[in-house]
Amino acid sequence: MSDQLLNIEGVSKSFPGVQALSDVHLDLTAGEVHALVGENGAGKSTLMKVLAGIYEADSGSVSLDGRPVRIDGPLAAQALGISIIHQELFLMPDLTIAENIYIGREKRKGFGLFTDDKDLNRRATELFDRLGISLDPRTKVGSLVVAQQQVVEIAKALSFSARVLIMDEPTAALTASETEVLFGIIRDLKEQGTGIIYISHRMEELKAISDRITVLRDGAYIATLNTAETDLRQVISLMVGRQISTATRPAGTSGDRPTVLRVEGLTTKGLLSDVSFELRQGEILGFAGLMGAGRTEVARAICGADRPDSGDIFVHGEKVHIDDPSDAARLGIGYLSEDRKRFGLMLDQDVNFNIIISSLTEYTNGLGIVRDEQGRATSRRLVESMKIKTPSIRQRTKNLSGGNQQKIVISKWLAKDCEILIFDEPTRGIDVGAKEEIYELLNRLADQGKSIIMISSELPEVLRLAHRIVVMSEGHVTGVLDNSDADQEIVMDYATRSGVHGGIGG
Amino acid sequence: MSKVDTPRAETKAVARPSRAGVLRRQLQQFLAFASLVVLMAFFSIANANFLTWSNISGILLSTAVIGILALGTTFVIITGGIDLSLGTGMTLASVMTGVFLVNFGLPLIVGVIGGILTGALMGMINGFNVAVLKIPPFIATLAMMLIAQGLALVISGAAPIYFSAVPGFTDIAMGSLIPGTRLPTAVLILFALTATAAVILGKSILGRYTFSIGSNEEATSISGINVRKWKILIYTLSGMFTGIAGVVIASRLNSAQPALGLGYELQAIAAVVIGGTSLQGGKGSVIGTIIGALIMGVLTNGLRIMSIPQEWQTVVVGVVILVAVYTDILRRGKGA
Numbered sequence: 001m002s003d004q005l006l007n008i009e010g011v012s013k014s015f016p017g018v019q020a021l022s023d024v025h026l027d028l029t030a031g032e033v034h035a036l037v038g039e040n041g042a043g044k045s046t047l048m049k050v051l052a053g054i055y056e057a058d059s060g061s062v063s064l065d066g067r068p069v070r071i072d073g074p075l076a077a078q079a080l081g082i083s084i085i086h087q088e089l090f091l092m093p094d095l096t097i098a099e100n101i102y103i104g105r106e107k108r109k110g111f112g113l114f115t116d117d118k119d120l121n122r123r124a125t126e127l128f129d130r131l132g133i134s135l136d137p138r139t140k141v142g143s144l145v146v147a148q149q150q151v152v153e154i155a156k157a158l159s160f161s162a163r164v165l166i167m168d169e170p171t172a173a174l175t176a177s178e179t180e181v182l183f184g185i186i187r188d189l190k191e192q193g194t195g196i197i198y199i200s201h202r203m204e205e206l207k208a209i210s211d212r213i214t215v216l217r218d219g220a221y222i223a224t225l226n227t228a229e230t231d232l233r234q235v236i237s238l239m240v241g242r243q244i245s246t247a248t249r250p251a252g253t254s255g256d257r258p259t260v261l262r263v264e265g266l267t268t269k270g271l272l273s274d275v276s277f278e279l280r281q282g283e284i285l286g287f288a289g290l291m292g293a294g295r296t297e298v299a300r301a302i303c304g305a306d307r308p309d310s311g312d313i314f315v316h317g318e319k320v321h322i323d324d325p326s327d328a329a330r331l332g333i334g335y336l337s338e339d340r341k342r343f344g345l346m347l348d349q350d351v352n353f354n355i356i357i358s359s360l361t362e363y364t365n366g367l368g369i370v371r372d373e374q375g376r377a378t379s380r381r382l383v384e385s386m387k388i389k390t391p392s393i394r395q396r397t398k399n400l401s402g403g404n405q406q407k408i409v410i411s412k413w414l415a416k417d418c419e420i421l422i423f424d425e426p427t428r429g430i431d432v433g434a435k436e437e438i439y440e441l442l443n444r445l446a447d448q449g450k451s452i453i454m455i456s457s458e459l460p461e462v463l464r465l466a467h468r469i470v471v472m473s474e475g476h477v478t479g480v481l482d483n484s485d486a487d488q489e490i491v492m493d494y495a496t497r498s499g500v501h502g503g504i505g506g
Numbered sequence: 507m508s509k510v511d512t513p514r515a516e517t518k519a520v521a522r523p524s525r526a527g528v529l530r531r532q533l534q535q536f537l538a539f540a541s542l543v544v545l546m547a548f549f550s551i552a553n554a555n556f557l558t559w560s561n562i563s564g565i566l567l568s569t570a571v572i573g574i575l576a577l578g579t580t581f582v583i584i585t586g587g588i589d590l591s592l593g594t595g596m597t598l599a600s601v602m603t604g605v606f607l608v609n610f611g612l613p614l615i616v617g618v619i620g621g622i623l624t625g626a627l628m629g630m631i632n633g634f635n636v637a638v639l640k641i642p643p644f645i646a647t648l649a650m651m652l653i654a655q656g657l658a659l660v661i662s663g664a665a666p667i668y669f670s671a672v673p674g675f676t677d678i679a680m681g682s683l684i685p686g687t688r689l690p691t692a693v694l695i696l697f698a699l700t701a702t703a704a705v706i707l708g709k710s711i712l713g714r715y716t717f718s719i720g721s722n723e724e725a726t727s728i729s730g731i732n733v734r735k736w737k738i739l740i741y742t743l744s745g746m747f748t749g750i751a752g753v754v755i756a757s758r759l760n761s762a763q764p765a766l767g768l769g770y771e772l773q774a775i776a777a778v779v780i781g782g783t784s785l786q787g788g789k790g791s792v793i794g795t796i797i798g799a800l801i802m803g804v805l806t807n808g809l810r811i812m813s814i815p816q817e818w819q820t821v822v823v824g825v826v827i828l829v830a831v832y833t834d835i836l837r838r839g840k841g842a
Contacts, residue, residue: 305728329730343728346721348788357718358729360711368710412729 093142286466334413403434578747586787599752604667629745720787
């Protein structure tokens with residue numbers, strides 16, 4: 001093949017006790033978007049780290065333009081024209097956009113003591129013009145929203161004039177319109193002959209942007225498919241190694257059930273305005289809307305993490321004051337943040353510690369001594385019933401996969417016996433198979449009478465699970481729909497309706 | 507063949523038991539203990555007078571005050587905080603003990619409790635400033651360090667308060683409860699407090715929340731735990747230990763010395779750090795702290811016996827801190 005850019009052949013990599021990659025193949029032609037998919041732990045990240053020079057393969061070869069290359073460090077990768085856009089952001093919030101992009105590569109002046117800021121900003125502006133990005137390079141990165149930071153990260157990777165670009169879940173934090181901008185950039189890069197390896201969990205995106213799809217499972221190469229000739233259901237079943245049932249939608253609504261939680265006129269200046277809704281027993285109430293619509297702010301106000309300027313919250317018809325998450329917990333309201341690692345888990349502590357932390361007082365005697373045996377019994381019971389995959393309850397939670405971590409956060413609130421559960425993006429960063437399990441779990445919890453608020457940016461997910469859907473836009477509730485009255489177009493219509501007042505942040 | 511044992515390895519190896527982690531934690535304490543034994547072996551070979559009962563009991567006595575301070579502040583450090591007011595806080599507690607017993611002539615037990623409560627009150631104020639007013643611990647306790655230092659001087663009129671007229675006061679630290687051992691009571695107090703602190707940190711709900719706050723304060727709060735309340739309690743507990751240290755040092759010197767105290771906080775923090783507690787919070791142990799305090803005590807005593815000048819002793823302690831913390835970083839190293 002004359003235009004073959006990158007060829008990975010028979011790459012294997014093992015860590016003590018685990019074979020992370022075994023005999024993996026992948027080839028990339030110039031101007032191609034090659035999607036790499038697989039469940040978490042399938043070996044995608046390990047393979048990318050081999051390409052980035054972070055890990056060295058045990059065996060196998062990587063060749064560029066038909067010549068074998070040795071990538072023995074991140075600098076070597078960069079010199080070969082291999083650039084990676086990481087899932088996590090590595091930016092310095094107190095520096096400007098331009099400073100972040102060109103850090104370490106600044107033009108110096110004044111005997112090399114000072115950086116030439118003018119030159120820096122000019123280069124950044126040129127780069128942004130080429131990419132069609134409308135950001136002022138002199139802005140401090142810390143003042144940007146996450147999606148914009150992601151754009152900066154992408155621009156930074158592109159500023160190295162990479163020939164092979166690896167994107168690890170680049171759209172995870174982007175809105176639909178920002179994703180479109182990114183896809184435009186990707187198409188331009190394709191035309192310029194850049195080869196792109198694209199990692200994503202979002203199946204629709206693969207259809208939209210990729211030419212070929214390679215599937216990994218448990219560290220092994222499974223198949224490479226031409227996107228145009230492939231049914232995405234087939235990709236998913238290759239990934240999980242079994243057939244996924246067709247998505248079903250909840251039947252009917254939850255009309256005559258008692259109201260568990262009522263929110264009236266919740267207002268926070270610049271973020272929320274006059275948000276009212278009610279949550280009924282045993283229902284899943286979906287919250288749809290674009291990024292920055294204020295859904296997370298509603299959740300944080302209900303659970304006491306933020307204090308709204310005005311508005312009332314009623315639990316079982318009684319007005320309550322929630323000044324601190326401990327108040328919410330006492331009222332039986334549990335919040336599961338979209339940012340599990342920051343707000344959900346004590347990563348250095350073990351499974352047992354995390355599961356019983358919220359309900360610790362129940363296992364504590366009059367002297368304040370924790371009866372560990374009782375706590376551990378609860379943990380073991382939940383690990384079993386929630387099907388948490390962990391070698392033992394003594395395992396540190398940071399060693400578990402995203403799906404299992406999410407189940408631990410859910411278990412924490414079940415141990416506390418909360419009746420109102422607020423899930424903020426419950427399946428973000430979780431692989432396809434584990435998503436199915438979380439869906440089943442949410443349905444089961446609702447059937448058991450738990451009342452659930454589910455915030456999600458993935459409309460199919462909302463339509464599949466929610467009995468009713470609250471749609472928000474710019475801090476306002478723009479619509480409350482029964483599932484039977486909703487489809488993607490209708491929800492998007494409400495979600496893009498402008499709020500009454502402008503100027504809504506983040 | 508290539509690099510082994512990278513962090514990601516564990517992530518994937520979910521099927522493996524977690525004994526490695528448990529072992530590693532035990533290893534940490536074992537290493538600290540082993541260093542202590544090696545140090546003691548070294549000094550006993552270097553000088554025959556080292557391993558004598560009177561010298562060992564002297565080391566324990568000199569470790570008692572720093573050790574008590576270190577025990578209390580272990581809790582604060584595990585939450586990710588720091589307390590610079592330990593030293594002068596201890597001084598203020600001993601001055602107040604003097605005021606209660608000598609100036610007011612209150613009964614011994616009342617004066618002692620008053621001294622301890624002085625420490626607790628300062629801890630509570632620190633906790634309030636940190637948890638409610640959100641003043642960074644370093645600043646809040648730096649301010650308290652100065653306030654306590656100033657108050658100690660003002661209240662005492664910048665002169666020592668002597669307890670000669672208070673019967674039984676010196677026995678608190680220097681008495682000997684176990685007949686025939688000549689082991690000062692201060693050492694027994696240290697042992698008793700070590701056991702108490704170990705139970706509180708390891709078994710109680712307060713200990714559990716201490717680790718939780720240190721591991722991830724935001725997540726702890728979202729988990730429905732009133733972080734403000736518990737932080738105040740943790741600083742108050744630490745303050746009680748400071749108060750006890752104040753009483754013990756006053757009893758040992760048979761006087762409250764208002765100019766003393768500054769610098770004790772750093773020695774206590776050093777003991778905690780040598781014992782493997784992380785200044786980032788979330789990790790630490792009482793046993794580690796007490797071993798850390800003993801290492802400092804043994805080191806100072808051993809160097810003195812070997813006639814190393816005082817100035818050099820300080821240098822050595824500094825180097826030991828660097829070595830201890832760096833070994834710790836290496837050990838948890840890539841895996842952390």
